[in-house]
Amino acid sequence: MLIIQILAFLGLLVSLYAYTVERNARNPNYKAFCDFTESMSCTKAFTSPYGKLFGISNALGGLIFYAVVLLLTFFGQTTFIFILALVSFWGTLYLAYLSYFKMKNFCMVCNIIYMLNILLLIFAIRVLFSA
Numbered sequence: 793m794l795i796i797q798i799l800a801f802l803g804l805l806v807s808l809y810a811y812t813v814e815r816n817a818r819n820p821n822y823k824a825f826c827d828f829t830e831s832m833s834c835t836k837a838f839t840s841p842y843g844k845l846f847g848i849s850n851a852l853g854g855l856i857f858y859a860v861v862l863l864l865t866f867f868g869q870t871t872f873i874f875i876l877a878l879v880s881f882w883g884t885l886y887l888a889y890l891s892y893f894k895m896k897n898f899c900m901v902c903n904i905i906y907m908l909n910i911l912l913l914i915f916a917i918r919v920l921f922s923a
Contacts, residue, residue: 793865795915796873800862803908807854810901814838814851826900837899842890850887854905861912870920877909877916884909 816822817835826834837843843850857880864873884906891897 793868793870793919796912796919797862797865799908799912799915800858800865803858803905803912804855804862806901806904806908807851807858810834810838810851810905811849811855813901814843814849828900831896832898832900834899834901836897837891837895837902840895840897842887842895870916874913874916874920877913880909881913 813824813826813834816824817839824833824835827836830836838849838851845853857876861873861876864876887902888906891899891902
């Protein structure tokens with residue numbers, strides 16, 4: 793479970809950064825560290841129409857998601873962690889598709905989140921089936 797706790801904590805940190813970028817994007821003087829070019833921009837991803845689900849920012853949703861996963865690890869809830877990891881994996885595939893093919897954008901922060909979600913699913917499967 794330690795690896796899942798580490799992944800969830802890293803997800804919290806990256807989601808917090810994403811939320812900070814999203815919130816500061818309204819400031820014309822703000823330049824996010826993750827904005828390299830017009831086609832390599834996390835701000836573009838976070839402020840796009842795809843940056844929200846049901847009116848809630850994906851970054852804020854990530855903060856909640858990773859906090860819940862981290863909390864569940866302390867209670868040994870491997871089945872719920874697996875279900876959440878599976879849902880996040882499908883969300884990752886969808887958001888990656890939108891970013892790469894619809895928006896034609898490479899978001900470094902998003903890709904870190906994608907990798908964390910894939911690793912979270914892999915380790916959730918390992919923990920679930922080793923119990």
